[in-house]
Amino acid sequence: xxxxxxxxxxxxxxxxxxxxxxxxxxxxxxxxxxxxxxxxxxxxxxxxxxxxxxxxxxxxxxxxxxxxxxxxxxxxxxxxxxxxxxxxxxxxxxxxxxxxxxxxxxxxxxxxxxxxxxxxxxxxxxxxxxxxxxxxxxxxxxxxxxxxxxxxxxxxxxxxxxxxxxxxxxxxxxxxxxxxxxxxxxxxxxxxxxxxxxxxxxxxxxxxxxxxxxxxxxxxxxxxxxxxxxxxxxxxxxxxxxxxxxxxxxxxxxxxxxxxxxxxxxxxxxxxxxxxxxxxxxxxxxxxxxxxxxxxxxxxxxxxxxxxxxxxxxxxxxxxxxxxxxxxxxxxxxxxxxxxxxxxxxxxxxxxxxxxxxxxxxxxxxxxxxxxxxxxxxxxxxxxxxxxxxxxxxxxxxxxxxxxxxxxxx
Amino acid sequence: xxxxxxxxxxxxxxxxxxxxxxxxxxxxxxxxxxxxxxxxxxxxxxxxxxxxxxxxxxxxxxxxxxxxxxxxxxxxxxxxxxxxxxxxxxxxxxxxxxxxxxxxxxxxxxxxxxxxxxxxxxxxxxxxxxxxxxxxxxxxxxxxxxxxxxxxxxxxxxxxxxxxxxxxxxxxxxxxxxxxxxxxxxxxxxxxxxxxxxxxxxxxxxxxxxxxxxxxxxxxxxxxxxxxxxxxxxxxxxxxxxxxxxxxxxxxxxxxx
Numbered sequence: 001x002x003x004x005x006x007x008x009x010x011x012x013x014x015x016x017x018x019x020x021x022x023x024x025x026x027x028x029x030x031x032x033x034x035x036x037x038x039x040x041x042x043x044x045x046x047x048x049x050x051x052x053x054x055x056x057x058x059x060x061x062x063x064x065x066x067x068x069x070x071x072x073x074x075x076x077x078x079x080x081x082x083x084x085x086x087x088x089x090x091x092x093x094x095x096x097x098x099x100x101x102x103x104x105x106x107x108x109x110x111x112x113x114x115x116x117x118x119x120x121x122x123x124x125x126x127x128x129x130x131x132x133x134x135x136x137x138x139x140x141x142x143x144x145x146x147x148x149x150x151x152x153x154x155x156x157x158x159x160x161x162x163x164x165x166x167x168x169x170x171x172x173x174x175x176x177x178x179x180x181x182x183x184x185x186x187x188x189x190x191x192x193x194x195x196x197x198x199x200x201x202x203x204x205x206x207x208x209x210x211x212x213x214x215x216x217x218x219x220x221x222x223x224x225x226x227x228x229x230x231x232x233x234x235x236x237x238x239x240x241x242x243x244x245x246x247x248x249x250x251x252x253x254x255x256x257x258x259x260x261x262x263x264x265x266x267x268x269x270x271x272x273x274x275x276x277x278x279x280x281x282x283x284x285x286x287x288x289x290x291x292x293x294x295x296x297x298x299x300x301x302x303x304x305x306x307x308x309x310x311x312x313x314x315x316x317x318x319x320x321x322x323x324x325x326x327x328x329x330x331x332x333x334x335x336x337x338x339x340x341x342x343x344x345x346x347x348x349x350x351x352x353x354x355x356x357x358x359x360x361x362x363x364x365x366x367x368x369x370x371x372x373x374x375x376x377x378x379x380x381x382x383x384x385x386x387x388x389x390x391x392x393x394x395x396x397x398x399x400x401x402x403x404x405x406x407x408x409x410x
Numbered sequence: 411x412x413x414x415x416x417x418x419x420x421x422x423x424x425x426x427x428x429x430x431x432x433x434x435x436x437x438x439x440x441x442x443x444x445x446x447x448x449x450x451x452x453x454x455x456x457x458x459x460x461x462x463x464x465x466x467x468x469x470x471x472x473x474x475x476x477x478x479x480x481x482x483x484x485x486x487x488x489x490x491x492x493x494x495x496x497x498x499x500x501x502x503x504x505x506x507x508x509x510x511x512x513x514x515x516x517x518x519x520x521x522x523x524x525x526x527x528x529x530x531x532x533x534x535x536x537x538x539x540x541x542x543x544x545x546x547x548x549x550x551x552x553x554x555x556x557x558x559x560x561x562x563x564x565x566x567x568x569x570x571x572x573x574x575x576x577x578x579x580x581x582x583x584x585x586x587x588x589x590x591x592x593x594x595x596x597x598x599x600x601x602x603x604x605x606x607x608x609x610x611x612x613x614x615x616x617x618x619x620x621x622x623x624x625x626x627x628x629x630x631x632x633x634x635x636x637x638x639x640x641x642x643x644x645x646x647x648x649x650x651x652x653x654x655x656x657x658x659x660x661x662x663x664x665x666x667x
Binding site for chain 1: 478490491492493494517528529530531532533534536
C-alpha cells in the first residue's frame with residue numbers, strides 16, 4: 001500500500017521516544033523507583049507526572065493486544081475467569097494477558113511483563129468499565145485505587161460540574177503524595193499542564209491538516225501517530241515530536257503528497273478503530289481512493305481547555321468536555337464541525353460490540369446526521385479487539401457499496 | 411452500447427448467471443451451488459447460461475461480477491457490489507422509488523432507491539445469519555423436513571406460531587418445544603417465515619414500493635404475501651427473484667459498454 005506514498009520520516013523518532021518511555025517504566029518497576037501510576041487514557045495523567053510518577057496507560061496496552069491480534073486467544077481466558085464477552089475487550093484482553101503472563105510488550109520492548117502499579121488512577125469520563133478494569137488490579141496487587149466519578153450526558157458544562165470534578169481531583173493528592181513519597185508541587189504541575197497544552201495544540205494541527213486537498217495523512221496514520229499524545233503528553237518529548245511531524249506534514253502539503261493518491265471520496269470514521277484489522281481496512285480505503293480524513297477517536301486527545309495558570313480547573317474542564325460524556329446534541333454539532341472542515345462526503349460509524357460509549361450509532365444519530373447534512377452514513381459492526389465480532393467480508397462489502405453509492409450520486 | 415452482456419452473482423450459497431440483450435431481456439441463465447470453488451462455479455455457470463442462450467462466449471460483450479466471490483471471476487470485465495446490482499436489477503423491472511429487500515443465503519439487504527433509481531441508502535444484516543436462507547436451511551435440517559415443502563406448509567397453515575429466540579440454534583430448540591406442546595408443524599413453518607420477515611423489518615423502514623429479491627423469496631413466494639399483510643400494501647418481486655443480482659450486474663455492464 002505504501003509503495004506509491006513515501007513513508008513518514010518522523011515515525012523513526014516516534015519509535016525511539018516510545019521505546020524510551022517503556023524502558024523507563026520497566027526500569028522503574030525493577031528498581032522500585034520512581035513509583036508507577038496507572039492512568040486511564042483521558043484521566044489526570046498530568047497530575048501524576050507532576051507528582052513524580054512514571055505513568056502507564058493500560059489502554060495503550062489494550063490497543064497493542066488488539067493490533068497484534070494476541071487479544072483473540074487472551075479474551076477467552078478472561079471470559080473463563082468471569083468477565084463477560086459482552087464487556088470491553090480492552091479489559092478482557094488485558095486481564096487475559098495478565099493471567100497468562102503474555103504481553104506484546106515483550107516482543108516490542110523486551111519487557112517481561114506489564115509494569116505493576118503502585119497506584120491506580122481513573123476517570124470514568126470515558127466509560128464505566130475502566131473502574132472495573134482497575135479494580136481487578138487493585139485486588140490482585142492490593143494497591144490503592146482512586147478515581148473521578150464524572151458526570152455524563154453533558155450539554156453545557158456547568159460550574160457545578162467543574163467544582164465537582166476539580167474537587168475530586170484535588171482530593172486525590174494526599175493518596176498520591178503518600179504513594180509517591182513526594183509533596184505536591186503546584187509549579188511542577190503548572191509546568192506539566194503547560195507542556196500538555198503545547199502537545200495537544202500541536203496534535204490538533206496534525207489532525208486539522210486533513211482539511212487540505214489532498215490530505216497528507218489519514219485516520220490510519222493518525223492512529224499510529226497519536227501514541228505520544230496518549231502516553232507522553234506533559235513531556236517535552238511529545239512536544240518536540242509533534243513539531244517534527246508538523247514540519248514534515250507542511251512539506252507534504254507544499255509538495256502535494258497525498259496519503260491516498262487520486263483521492264475521490266472523503267470520509268469520517270466515528271468509533272473505535274478495529275485494531276486487529278487496521279492494515280486490511282487501511283488498504284481497502286486506499287484501494288477505493290476513499291481516505292478517512294477525520295475521526296472522533298483520534299480527536300480524543302485534543303484538550304483545548306488546558307491552562308497552566310489554572311491547572312486543576314482547566315484539567316477539570318478538559319475532563320468534562322470530552323466527546324464521550326456529552327449529549328447527542330453536542331456530538332452532532334461536533335461531528336458537523338469536522339465534516340465541514342474536512343469536506344467529508346460520508347460518515348462511517350463503527351458499532352463496537354463491547355464498547356457502547358464509543359459506539360454512537362445506537363440512538364439514531366446516523367439517521368439524524370444524514371438528514372441534517374445531506375450525506376450518507378453507514379454502520380459497520382465490529383469491535384475494538386474482539387475479532388469474533390467483525391466479519392471481513394461483510395465489512396468489505398458494506399464499505400465498497402458505500403463508496404460506490406457516493407460516487408454514483410456525485 | 412454492446413448488444414449482449416452478462417452478470418455473474420457469486421453468493422455464499424449459490425452462483426447465478428444472467429445473459430441479457432440490449433433491451434434487458436433474459437437470453438440465458440443458470441443457478442447452481444457455489445460450493446468452495448467460486449472461480450470454477452462461475453465458469454461452469456457461464457457455460458450453462460451460454461448453452462441455454464445458444465451463444466458462444468465471444469458473442470458476449472462485458473461481463474460484470476458481484477457477490478462474495480466477485481473477485482474470483484477471472485474473465486469478468488469488472489465487478490460491482492451485490493447491493494448495486496440488486497438495485498439495478500430491481501429498478502429495471504420496477505422503475506420507481508423502491509425499497510429492495512434481498513434475502514440471500516447468508517445475508518439480507520435493504521436498499522432504498524429514489525424515483526430515478528439512484529441509491530439513497532442500504533443496510534446489511536449484522537454478523538448473524540438468523541433471518542436468512544441459512545436460517546431456514548438449518549431449521550429444515552434439525553426438524554428433518556424437506557426445505558422444498560416449506561412454502562406450501564406455510565401457505566396451508568391455519569395459524570402462526572410466535573417464535574422469540576434470537577439465535578438460529580436456539581430457535582430450533584424452541585420449535586421442538588412447541589412441537590411437544592402440540593403446535594402443528596405448518597404453524598411453526600409460518601412462524602419461521604414470520605421470524606425472517608421480523609429480522610428484515612428491524613433493519614430499516616420499508617417505504618415506497620417494496621420489491622423482494624433473492625433466492626429465499628424465489629423458493630418461498632409466500633413470504634411476499636406475508637410481508638404484504640404485515641405492511642398492508644402490495645409487495646412485488648421480479649419474475650426471477652434469485653437472478654436479480656446477476657441481471658443487475660449485466661445491466662450495469664451494458665451501461666458501461
